[in-house]
Amino acid sequence: MTKFSIAVTEGDGIGPEITAEVIKVLKKVGETDRIEVEFVDAPSGGAAYKKYGNALPDDTLKIYRDCDAIFKAPVGVPDLPPGLIEHEAILRARQELDLYVNLRPAKIYPGMENLSPLKDRVIAKGFDVTIVRENSEGLYSRRGTKTADRATDESVFTKRGVDRIIRFAFDYARKAGKTKVTSVDKANILFTSQYWRSRFEEIKKEYPGFETESIYVDAMSQYLIRCPERYQVVVTDNMFGDILSDETAQIIGSLGLCAGANLNPETKTGMFEPIHGSAPDIAGKGIANPISAILSAAMMLDFLGQAKSASKVEAAVQKALADGCRTGDIAQGMPWLPTSKFGDEVAKRI
Ligand code: NAI
Ligand code: MG
Numbered sequence: 001m002t003k004f005s006i007a008v009t010e011g012d013g014i015g016p017e018i019t020a021e022v023i024k025v026l027k028k029v030g031e032t033d034r035i036e037v038e039f040v041d042a043p044s045g046g047a048a049y050k051k052y053g054n055a056l057p058d059d060t061l062k063i064y065r066d067c068d069a070i071f072k073a074p075v076g077v078p079d080l081p082p083g084l085i086e087h088e089a090i091l092r093a094r095q096e097l098d099l100y101v102n103l104r105p106a107k108i109y110p111g112m113e114n115l116s117p118l119k120d121r122v123i124a125k126g127f128d129v130t131i132v133r134e135n136s137e138g139l140y141s142r143r144g145t146k147t148a149d150r151a152t153d154e155s156v157f158t159k160r161g162v163d164r165i166i167r168f169a170f171d172y173a174r175k176a177g178k179t180k181v182t183s184v185d186k187a188n189i190l191f192t193s194q195y196w197r198s199r200f201e202e203i204k205k206e207y208p209g210f211e212t213e214s215i216y217v218d219a220m221s222q223y224l225i226r227c228p229e230r231y232q233v234v235v236t237d238n239m240f241g242d243i244l245s246d247e248t249a250q251i252i253g254s255l256g257l258c259a260g261a262n263l264n265p266e267t268k269t270g271m272f273e274p275i276h277g278s279a280p281d282i283a284g285k286g287i288a289n290p291i292s293a294i295l296s297a298a299m300m301l302d303f304l305g306q307a308k309s310a311s312k313v314e315a316a317v318q319k320a321l322a323d324g325c326r327t328g329d330i331a332q333g334m335p336w337l338p339t340s341k342f343g344d345e346v347a348k349r350i
Helices: 015-033 046-052 058-066 084-096 159-175 191-206 217-226 238-252 291-303 307-322 339-348
Strands: 002-009 035-041 069-072 101-107 128-134 144-146 151-153 180-185 211-216 233-236 261-264 269-272
Touching: 002 015, 002 058, 015 035, 015 291, 015 307, 015 339, 046 084, 058 084, 069 291, 101 159, 101 238, 128 159, 128 238, 159 180, 159 191, 159 233, 180 191, 180 217, 180 238, 191 211, 211 217, 217 238, 233 238, 261 291, 269 291, 291 307, 291 339, 307 339
Parallel strands: 002 035, 002 069, 069 269, 128 233, 180 211, 180 233
Antiparallel strands: 101 128, 101 261, 144 151, 261 269
């Protein structure tokens, strides 16, 4: 029996609903694959703020550090000022644990092309793009000022920060059998992007054999919907990665389909969370799509060295979709299941 402890942040909005499905699926795969998972409650986000006066309590940070991996549902509540929760529970958590990689794979499963808003001819060659987003600095460094007349954000790019994420992207691409790495920046305008681009040019020399290119972010946003087959692994800064990964998620059909991992490969720390937010507009209705959360948990199993179990979970999601199971966001006129029933269908197929 293999044993793991998983820190679980239920989060806000749809967080608890999708977390329940993750736990259901992990318990099921635990039974079939002889993995014993201990779930440790790690409160963080708006609910935690209201209860403890702190969106990222010290105890939670300790649990994050002590457990083998972290599953985090999205946080953020509409009745508190924007940023109050997110700065602590998202940005500070990532910074405290130095989770400098934000990995966001998005692919259209064979047969699921109809979920994409793109025309068949555009995705005829499939869609399989992973955004490798720098996750610890850039515009999200939490350095800035705000007065009644003026606000600033400091965008921090360090050699250490930029080099390590670009190297990660190439290492990831190599491991995944990819042949091309695309760097996205705004080097025609931003000093930070010029620095980023020069580091990309330098580091790519360490990885001969890859096709590489640098693209401006505004151009990239349209190439992704015009000629997505050109892209495989896309490495970019914190802000651009945040935006482009919502775009790739929508290309495969919904934010509810796209998994994410926050990683530090050196300290072997991993926090796994869907790329979407707490979706307060649909919270409490039992209609959220749990796939992004479940696929994030699959990435977590892989990180924990359980590649076979991870593939099983992904295959179960794929099978449920192929069998016609849908949630409301991806129904397109088909009958659809509430969150919990969809989770049952995935668990059943493991
Ligand atoms: P959002 O991603 O929560 O929602 C955008 C749209 O997508 C909404 O219409 C929502 O209903 C839909 N959607 C999202 N996830 C879905 C799912 N699983 N199934 C079906 N539909 C889904 O983005 P929004 O509204 O900008 O943010 C809401 C809150 O979440 C904010 O407080 C924001 O700061 C926070 N947030 C937290 C993140 C995190 O914890 N990592 C990441 C992104 C946003
Ligand atoms: Mg985002």
